Amino acid sequence: MKVRINQELCNACGICGHVCPRHIPETINQENKKITMISSERIALCMECGHCVAVCPKHAIKVESLNEEKFISVKELNIDDNQLLSLLKQRRSIRRYKDKPVPREIINRIIDAAHSSPTGTGQRTTGIIIIDNPKTLASFSEHAYQVYEMLEKLLNNPIGKLIIKRKKGKKTFRMLQDFVMPGMHWYTRWYKEGKSNEILRDCPALILFHSPIYEPQGEYNCAITAFHAIMMAQVLGIGTCFNDLIPPACNKSPKIREQLNLPADREVYASITMGYSKYQFKRIPPRELAEVRYLK
Numbered sequence: 007m008k009v010r011i012n013q014e015l016c017n018a019c020g021i022c023g024h025v026c027p028r029h030i031p032e033t034i035n036q037e038n039k040k041i042t043m044i045s046s047e048r049i050a051l052c053m054e055c056g057h058c059v060a061v062c063p064k065h066a067i068k069v070e071s072l073n074e075e076k077f078i079s080v081k082e083l084n085i086d087d088n089q090l091l092s093l094l095k096q097r098r099s100i101r102r103y104k105d106k107p108v109p110r111e112i113i114n115r116i117i118d119a120a121h122s123s124p125t126g127t128g129q130r131t132t133g134i135i136i137i138d139n140p141k142t143l144a145s146f147s148e149h150a151y152q153v154y155e156m157l158e159k160l161l162n163n164p165i166g167k168l169i170i171k172r173k174k175g176k177k178t179f180r181m182l183q184d185f186v187m188p189g190m191h192w193y194t195r196w197y198k199e200g201k202s203n204e205i206l207r208d209c210p211a212l213i214l215f216h217s218p219i220y221e222p223q224g225e226y227n228c229a230i231t232a233f234h235a236i237m238m239a240q241v242l243g244i245g246t247c248f249n250d251l252i253p254p255a256c257n258k259s260p261k262i263r264e265q266l267n268l269p270a271d272r273e274v275y276a277s278i279t280m281g282y283s284k285y286q287f288k289r290i291p292p293r294e295l296a297e298v299r300y301l302k
């Protein structure tokens with residue numbers, strides 16, 4: 007049994023079943039006495055999220071796959087909503103970095119936050135690859151530019167254009183043709199002239215978030231995990247920027263896949279460049295969603 011209840015400790019309060027997304031622990035009346043038991047009908051649906059263990063006031067429930075000692079006591083927090091809002095508002099996408107490495111202790115602290123992100127199916131399938139070695143970043147860049155050069159050639163050819171449209175669908179095709187490639191045209195030129203590396207933004211560190219291709223929520227999982235890292239980085243004084251050019255290069259380039267040692271059944275779905283910001287923003291630009299409304 008994946009989940010076990012110690013009946014000697016359990017007071018049948020039923021909270022574990024109430025917080026469980028699938029109501030796997032169920033509290034029933036047995037001979038005029040309340041008892042919490044594991045539903046044999048639903049135990050196979052257990053996502054092993056550990057919420058039952060985390061909420062039990064009596065330490066009476068265990069999930070076999072989760073080490074009890076790794077459950078940390080919840081602390082009373084004193085976080086001010088204004089401060090949190092300011093933190094969110096003051097986050098900027100940082101695209102210009104100081105030529106200064108990010109110490110591994112800081113990167114590891116950022117990764118600590120990434121571990122806590124929620125995941126779509128409850129499975130912990132997201133992986134992270136960090137590149138902070140300048141030489142590795144340089145060869146990674148070289149391969150990434152090759153991918154985009156190849157793409158530009160294909161898009162300049164009527165048959166290649168048709169193939170991409172068919173393979174990627176109209177929406178991605180339009181984005182590539184009207185948004186990504188006009189910028190890439192310049193990025194490639196500047197890279198070749200040794201002026202700048204706009205794909206990687208000359209970052210001292212890059213984080214890639216990858217997921218199995220069969221994971222139904224892989225893209226979301228990677229994006230949310232990346233955002234956890236971004237917010238932690240901000241608190242630690244490290245600037246970051248989501249980067250949409252890097253994941254397709256990782257997935258398409260056999261050289262990058264080899265360099266990353268990325269298994270064939272995994273793809274990179276999110277990436278962030280990071281480093282110490284070269285410039286300090288003085289003002290918060292106006293940001294509003296397209297719409298916010300309550301329904302009657």
Ligand SMILES: Cc1cc2nc3c(=O)[nH]c(=O)nc-3n(C[C@H](O)[C@H](O)[C@H](O)COP(=O)(O)O)c2cc1C
Pocket residue numbers: 097098099100101247248249250251293
């Ligand atoms: C999903 C996603 C992908 C993004 N991809 C890129 C990118 O490839 N390159 C880039 O410079 N910025 C990228 N950004 C950053 C946005 O362009 C940025 O959020 C926008 O310019 C607003 O700036 P702000 O984040 O400072 O508010 C991305 C942001 C998101 C949410």
